[in-house]
Amino acid sequence: MARSGLQGPYPLTEKTILNLVVNALDWSSAAVFALGDVKEKKFLIRRVGHADGDLANELKHYLGQYGAFRFRFYRSTRTAYNKECRLYHQFNPKDNAKHPTKPKNTKFTCPEPFCALSE
Template identity: 35%
Template sequence: MTQQELTGTGLHGPFSLAADAIDEELVENCPGAYALGFIDYLGRFSITYVGSAGENLKSKLKAHIGTASQFKFRHFAEERLAFEKECEMFHQFLPRGNFLHPSRPHGTDWSCPRCRR
């Protein structure tokens, strides 16, 4: 896995949002957080959507193929950490594709570290 990281997100990437890149970069059955977007005319990663996956980040990203050209990601040891990272990115970047604050995973009472929602 490459260690390429852009300042500001704490995520690895960007990579092409395609099945082969996802298979190459991510491990199976692991929680994680991600950002979707594109490379702007200045060569910066522009975030259009953020999300997280509690069990299988790889399959969640594959479901987004065709919605953006690039992605960044980070694996987490715990689902809660992935959810918290999604919340932090939502507040930091206000991506245009996220209309609502991230929902806590079903069956949890976790709250956002930023706004305590």
């Protein structure tokens, strides 16, 4: 499987969220995450998403639903959105019912030229 470029995978628990996300040294309000399960040491992505403000809170919605997560902080919402879109197209996660939505109050477009939302 292709690499996601995110950190992890880590077990999705309150403790890992606190230690790795809340107390992260590079904490930022913009973040991208992937949720899934680890099978035979491979992380299978089932959902990708982004956080705009509070990644820990976002991840807590999924406690009990997924076994593991990956994430990464970004310095800008634009970079995070680009990453989220690329992961969405690359992995086509089955729990994502639709294409990632652009952050509020932006005119961002999908970075993939073949995508209908790229212009």
